[in-house]
Amino acid sequence: xxxxxxxxxxxxxxxxxxxIAAGTHGGRVQTRFPPEPxxxxxIGHAKSICLNFGIAREFGGRCNLRxxxxxxxxxxxEYVDSIKEDVRWLxxxxxxxxxxxxxxxxxxxWAVQLIKQGDAYVDSQSLEAIRAGRGTATEPGINSPFRxxxxxxxxxxxxxxxxxxxxxxxxxxxxxxxMASTHLILRDxxxxxxxxxxxxxxxxxxxxxxxxxxxxxxxxSLEQVTHSICTLEFETHRVLYDWFVExxxxxxxxQYEFARLNLTYCxxxxxxxxxxxxxDVVSGWDDPRMPTLRxxxxxxxxxxxxxxxxxxxxxxxxxxxTDMVVLENALRHDLNKRAERRMAVLNPLKVVITNYPxxxxxxxxxxxNPEDEAAGKRQVPFSRELYIERDxxxxxxxxxxxxxxxxxEVRLRWAYFxxxxxxxxxADGNIIxxxxxxxxxxxxxxxxxGRKVKGTIHWVSAQHAVSAxxxxxxxxxxxxxxxxxxEGDAWREALNENSLQVLADCKLEPSLAEVSSDMAVQFERxxxxxxDSQDSTPEKLVFNRTVTLKDAWAKxxxxx
RNA sequence: UGCCCGAUGGUGUAACGGUAGCACGAAAGAUUCUGAUUCUUUUAGUCAAGGUUCGAAUCCUUGUCGGGCAUCCA
Numbered sequence: 001x002x003x004x005x006x007x008x009x010x011x012x013x014x015x016x017x018x019x020i021a022a023g024t025h026g027g028r029v030q031t032r033f034p035p036e037p038x039x040x041x042x043i044g045h046a047k048s049i050c051l052n053f054g055i056a057r058e059f060g061g062r063c064n065l066r067x068x069x070x071x072x073x074x075x076x077x078e079y080v081d082s083i084k085e086d087v088r089w090l091x092x093x094x095x096x097x098x099x100x101x102x103x104x105x106x107x108x109x110w111a112v113q114l115i116k117q118g119d120a121y122v123d124s125q126s127l128e129a130i131r132a133g134r135g136t137a138t139e140p141g142i143n144s145p146f147r148x149x150x151x152x153x154x155x156x157x158x159x160x161x162x163x164x165x166x167x168x169x170x171x172x173x174x175x176x177x178x179m180a181s182t183h184l185i186l187r188d189x190x191x192x193x194x195x196x197x198x199x200x201x202x203x204x205x206x207x208x209x210x211x212x213x214x215x216x217x218x219x220x221s222l223e224q225v226t227h228s229i230c231t232l233e234f235e236t237h238r239v240l241y242d243w244f245v246e247x248x249x250x251x252x253x254x255q256y257e258f259a260r261l262n263l264t265y266c267x268x269x270x271x272x273x274x275x276x277x278x279x280d281v282v283s284g285w286d287d288p289r290m291p292t293l294r295x296x297x298x299x300x301x302x303x304x305x306x307x308x309x310x311x312x313x314x315x316x317x318x319x320x321x322t323d324m325v326v327l328e329n330a331l332r333h334d335l336n337k338r339a340e341r342r343m344a345v346l347n348p349l350k351v352v353i354t355n356y357p358x359x360x361x362x363x364x365x366x367x368x369n370p371e372d373e374a375a376g377k378r379q380v381p382f383s384r385e386l387y388i389e390r391d392x393x394x395x396x397x398x399x400x401x402x403x404x405x406x407x408x409e410v411r412l413r414w415a416y417f418x419x420x421x422x423x424x425x426x427a428d429g430n431i432i433x434x435x436x437x438x439x440x441x442x443x444x445x446x447x448x449x450g451r452k453v454k455g456t457i458h459w460v461s462a463q464h465a466v467s468a469x470x471x472x473x474x475x476x477x478x479x480x481x482x483x484x485x486x487e488g489d490a491w492r493e494a495l496n497e498n499s500l501q502v503l504a505d506c507k508l509e510p511s512l513a514e515v516s517s518d519m520a521v522q523f524e525r526x527x528x529x530x531x532d533s534q535d536s537t538p539e540k541l542v543f544n545r546t547v548t549l550k551d552a553w554a555k556x557x558x559x560x
Numbered sequence: 561u562g563c564c565c566g567a568u569g570g571u572g573u574a575a576c577g578g579u580a581g582c583a584c585g586a587a588a589g590a591u592u593c594u595g596a597u598u599c600u601u602u603u604a605g606u607c608a609a610g611g612u613u614c615g616a617a618u619c620c621u622u623g624u625c626g627g628g629c630a631u632c633c634a
Contacts (some may be wrong), residue, residue: 008574008582036634071633127632134630138561141630172632182563184630193632212634236564236629257565259627264571270634312583314573316566319627323571326584336597371597402595411593445593456593483627525594552595 010315012051012258016059016227029061030226033087033094034216036068037079037200039270040285040292041086043306043327044261050310051258052229053092064223065094069101070215072199080200086293091303096223100215101201103222107210108162110218110248111173111191115154119247120191121147122157123174130172133179134187140180141187147176161194164207168194175214177243185240189213217241220253228253231260232319258315264324265475265496266291267482272491276476281495286534288544289476289499299473300520300530300546305334321481328547335520335528335546340368340375342515343413343458344508344523344543346470348387350433350462353418356384361461364444366414380509382415385462387507389525392457393434395423400556402455404434411456413524417442458524465507468541470529472501506543513541520546 009017020027031052035045056063065087069075087094114120123130123144135141149157161171173192181187191214196207220228228241235257245252267273268291276282276290285292288299296306309330313322343366361383369375388404397405404410409419422435441448445456477485478496485491515521517533527548536542
C-alpha cells in the first residue's frame, strides 16, 4: 500500500479511528468543548481544545462550543465572551455554538419522564441529612424516607418546585438508583436543586437548575456527540452518564477520559487563579505571569506554539507532570523562525569610543532575522557613545569569558571590533564607564586582516537610544510540583515573591519605538520580548520578556 | 476499609505477542557576526514476583506504588 508511515495516533485518536472503521454512528465524528463560563481559559483548557477541535478537524468531523452553564450563581456573560475570543485566538472555530441552558426545557421534560418511570423522586431531606445518608466509601448509604413517594406526588412536587413554591434547599430531585452501590456516584445522585437565582441567559425563567451529571450527557446526546471527551476526574461519572442515556433511551453519546495537563511551577486550578487575581498577587486574569490564555498572549506566546506544545505532550490516561521547559521550548522554536531581531540593553553600561569622532554618527546595516531572509535588513545608528550590557564586561575575566574585559577585543554586533583600554569608576568603586577604541577597518563586523574575536556583544548608540521599561518574569510558584502545595491558606507560601522584576530604564535601538504589541521581537542574546498590550505607549514604552534565549554561558557559570 | 484508573530513560511519550524508538533535558563536539539557531555523538528505561508462550513492555494472577471518587460545583 502506501510507503508513507501511518501517523502515530494517541489512544484517543485511536478510539476515534476505530469507531470510524467500525462504522459506529455511520462513521460520523462529533466532539465538543464544554467550558463552564465561570472563569478564564488556561493552558490546561488549551489541551482539551486542541484535542476536541483537533480530532474533529483531522477526522472530518465537527466540534461544537458548548457552555456548561447550569449553575447561575457562579457564571457570567463576561466569561462567555472571553472564552469565545480565546478559542478563536488559539486558532479554532466551532461548528455550532450551544448553551446547556438552551436545553433546560428538554431536560425538564426528561426529568418528568424519569419520574413517571419510577427512576427519579423528590427528596425533601435537608442538605445535611442527604449528605449523611450517602454513607462512605466503605459503608453503604441509607434510603431517604421520601424515596418511595408515589409517581403522582413526585410529579406534583417537582412541578411546584419549578413553579417557585419552595425556598432554596427545601427539595431536590434525585435519580432513584442504589444507595448501596459501590459507585458512590450512583447513590441516588441529585438531578435538580432549587436556586432562586438570576441566570445570565435564561433570566428568571427557572428557579430549579440541573446538576452537571444530569445535564452534561443529555446535552451531548442532543448534539449527537459521538465522542464526549473529558478529563480523568469525570471517569467515575461515566457509569451515571450511561445510566441516564439508557433510562431515557436517547442518542448514546459516549464519554472518554484523558489526563489533564499538569505543569511544573504552575497553578492550574481556576479557584487558585481566581484567588491570585482577587488578592492582587497578579494584576489580573491577563497578567503575563498567569497561565491563562490571555496571560500567555500578553506575555507573547503565539497560538502556534501552544498548539505545537499540546501536540508534543501527547494524550494519555497517565497523570503526569510536564516540565515547563517543554512549553518554553515550543515557544522558542516558533519565535526563532518568526521574531525579528533587535538590539536592546537591559542594564546599561556607558562606553565611549575614544577614537571615534565627536558629534558624528553613521548608519550600519543589520540583518532582521537570520532564519528568514525575507525579513530583510535595517539601519542601526552608531556613534561615539554607546551602551552595552553590564554583564558583558568583567574587570577580572576568567578565560572562558568571551566578552569585553580590559585589553580584550570583542565585536559589536553589525558594527566594529572594539578594545577596552580604561575602566572608570565612581568614588565607591563601581564601574560607571568604559573607554574603548575601535578599529575602523572592521566596519560591518569583519576584520580585513582575518583576525578573529571570540565574542560578539550587542549595543545601542546612546544619543539615538529610546528608553523603555522592561518587565522580566519568573514562575509564579517556588515549588516544582503544584500537587505538593498543601490545602488551605498555606499555599500562599509556595508563591515566588520574585516572579516580576521591573527594569525602569532600558536602552533600545530606535526602531523598537514603533513595534506593535502583537509582534514578538528578539532582543539579541537576551530573549524574546513583546510590547505590553495594556501599558506600552509611544511616550512610555513597556516590554515584556516572553522567554529568555537558551544561555550556555549562564549554565557554565552555574557549574562554578 | 469500598469502587474506578494508572505505572516504559530525569521528564513527556511510541512500540497493537516478534529489533524497546522519538522529543525535551543532561554530557561531549562541529559550525556560527546572537555563548542563540543548526548539526553530530553520547547518556539513560519496561514497578515487582509468578504464570501463559518458541517468544511478553504488551496477555493472566498477585503484590507494590501513585491518582481519582462521599459539593444542592463543574
